[in-house]
Every structure is written in C-alpha cells, then in structure tokens.
Amino acid sequence: MLLTLSASVVLVIVTILVLYETLRLTSEHLAELPVPPRWRIVAVVLAAFAGHTVAVWTYAGAYWLLVLRLRLGAFAGVPVETFEDCLFVSVVAYTSLGYGDHVPLGHARLLTGVEALNGLVLIGWSASFTYLAIERHWSMHGKDRTRRADRRPDEESGRERLFPPTKDS
Numbered sequence: 001m002l003l004t005l006s007a008s009v010v011l012v013i014v015t016i017l018v019l020y021e022t023l024r025l026t027s028e029h030l031a032e033l034p035v036p037p038r039w040r041i042v043a044v045v046l047a048a049f050a051g052h053t054v055a056v057w058t059y060a061g062a063y064w065l066l067v068l069r070l071r072l073g074a075f076a077g078v079p080v081e082t083f084e085d086c087l088f089v090s091v092v093a094y095t096s097l098g099y100g101d102h103v104p105l106g107h108a109r110l111l112t113g114v115e116a117l118n119g120l121v122l123i124g125w126s127a128s129f130t131y132l133a134i135e136r137h138w139s140m141h142g143k144d145r146t147r148r149a150d151r152r153p154d155e156e157s158g159r160e161r162l163f164p165p166t167k168d169s
Contacts, residue, residue, distance in 0.1 A: 001107060001110075003066070003070075003072060003107075004066060004072055004073065004107040004110050004111055005110065007062055007066060007111065008110060008111055008114040011058060011059060011062055011111075011114070011115070011118070012114065012118050014058055015054075015055040015058055015059070015118055015122060016118075016122070018051055018054050018055055018058070019048075019051040019052070019055065019122050019125065019126065022047055022048070022050060022051030022054075023047070023048070023051065023125075023126065023129050025047075026043065026044055026047040026048075026129075026133075027129075027133075030043065030044065030133065030137075037137040037138070037140040040133070040137050041130075041133060041134055041137055041138075044129070044130050044133040044134075045130060048126035048129065048130060051122075051126065052094070052119075052122065052123065052126065055094065055118075055119070055122060056087070056090045056091055056094050056119075057087065057090070059090040059093070059094060059111075059115050060083065060086040060087040060089070060090040061083075061086075062111065063080070063086035063089055063090060063108070063111065064083050064086045066107070066108075066111065067080065067086070067107075067108050067111075068080070068081070068086065072106070072107040072108070073104060073105060073106040073107035073108030073109065073110075073111065074104075074105045074106055074108060075089065075102045075103060075104055075105065075108060076102075076103040076105055077100070077101050077102050077103045078101040078102055080102055085102075088102070089102050089104075089112070090115065093112040093115040093116050093119065094115050094116065094118070094119035095119055095123070096116045096119060096120060
C-alpha cells in the first residue's frame with residue numbers, strides 16, 4: 001500500500017508539472033505565432049490536449065508497472081493484460097468516464113481514484129487556461145481592417161455587439 005500511495009503522489013506531481021510546463025510554454029509563445037487568432041486558439045486547445053495525453057500515458061505506464069508487472073492490485077471484469085488495456089483504463093479514470101468494464105481491485109483502487117481526482121483538477125485547469133486565451137484573442141478575431149469609417153453601429157455583426165473590443169485592443 002505504501003508503494004502505491006507513494007506512486008500516486010509522484011504521479012500527481014509529475015502530471016501537474018507536465019501540464020504546467022505545457023501551458024506555460026503555450027502562453028509564452030502564443031503571441032509569437034504568425035497565424036490568425038483562430039489558429040492561436042486552436043493551438044491552445046491542441047497544447048492542452050497534448051498535455052493531458054502525456055498525463056494519461058504516464059498513468060498508463062504506472063498501471064502497467066504496478067498492476068501488471070509488480071502485481072500490486074488487479075482489475076476485475078474485462079481482463080487488463082497489455083499496455084493498451086492500461087491506457088484504456090487510464091483514459092476512463094482520468095476523464096472520470098467510468099465505463100465499468102474494468103473494475104479496480106486492491107491497490108489499483110487507490111491509483112484509479114487518485115487519477116480521477118487528478119484528471120478532474122487538470123482538465124479544469126486547462127479549461128480555465130483555454131477560456132483566458134480565448135478571452136484575450138477573441139477581440140482580435142474577425143476584425144475587418146478595411147472597415148469604412150462611415151459604417152453605422154447598427155450594421156455591426158452580432159459578434160461585435162456580444163464581444164465588444166476591450167480597452168487593450
């Protein structure tokens with residue numbers, strides 16, 4: 001139990017650092033991308049997805065090592081015999097999807113529970129980051145640089161009325 005608990009703490013720390021670095025690097029280099037705002041927002045979503053993918057694979061590696069190799073815990077239901085099975089268990093736990101075809105037993109219960117909580121926190125964090133990136137870049141989205149000065153305000157698109165430019169833009 002102590003090994004599984006220690007592994008859980010290490011996995012939480014590692015996945016937090018992975019997502020932190022992913023979001024930090026994205027934040028630092030987003031403004032440098034020579035692409036329209038739409039593609040910057042897509043880049044943020046893809047970077048967050050990549051960070052979560054690394055986290056899921058990290059947990060899958062832990063399942064493979066701890067459950068399949070060291071026999072700390074097990075899974076009932078559909079057999080978990082390969083790394084791909086561990087990857088599926090990890091995706092289901094991380095996203096709190098909970099299909100129920102793999103039921104953790106013994107020490108694996110702690111690991112899957114910690115992964116579900118960790119995934120919930122990290123997904124929320126990346127959603128918040130994505131929202132902030134969208135908020136920052138949305139005002140640049142769809143600007144018409146050739147807009148005529150004599151255009152009436154009631155001719156503006158609905159998007160411009162819903163998301164007026166901020167003082168910064």
